[in-house]
Amino acid sequence: MANVIKIVIIEDDQTIRDGYAYLLSSVDGFVIAASYSSAESAIHHLTKDSADVFLLDISLSGMSGLDAIGEIKKTLPGSHIIMLTSYEDPEVVFKALSRGAVGYLTKNSPTSKTIEAIREVMAGGGPMSPSVARLVIGSFQRNKNSPLSKREQEILEHISNGKSGTMIARELFIDSETVKTHIKNIYAKLNVNSKAEAIKTAKENKLI
Secondary structure, rough: OOOOEEEEEOOOOOOHHHHHHHHHOOOOOOEEEEEEEEEHHHHHHHHHHHHOEEEOOOOOOOOHHHHHHHHHHHOOOOOOOEEEEEOOOOHHHHHHHHOOOOOEEEEEHHHHHHHHHHHHHHHOOOOEEEHHHHHHHHHHHHHOOOOHHHHHHHHHHHHOOOOOHHHHHHHHHHOHHHHHHHHHHHHHOOOOOOOHHHHHHHHHHHHH
């Protein structure tokens, strides 16, 4: 049993939680130690479960996944935490990694990617969904003297990908008026009057 990888799943959507448990339990060498709908429940059983890998939803009701990272690492410093998310926010990615998470996957990642990620963290790696990896790399390549806030950069990135204000609001969990305010601020800071000009100026100056 020395090579068995014990996994705990913390996800408040039962369908997703049960799906992960079902698919991963059939993988040779994987054992689902437990699955929980809340971070509080999982933290209460950390010592008993003694998991090697945690699949941790970032948007839990109650204690958030971000706040749970420190509690898990405090009790099980040798464990590996892979964050699960439905959306990509650069600030959240960096917070999770700085607090001790070692991987970051979107929930629409194929099962094969999740299996590979678990094996990778056990081997000392730091797996990420391709889209999250691009987000992290892009943030390092951006101009550090940008006049734009991280949220404004994020919105401009979405605009450059052809997304409407309504789509951006939905993806970032903010209202449309807030998006409009951010866009006005972007125009003012970049001294432009249109989306096309904003995108051109931002790309020329490596702001996105």
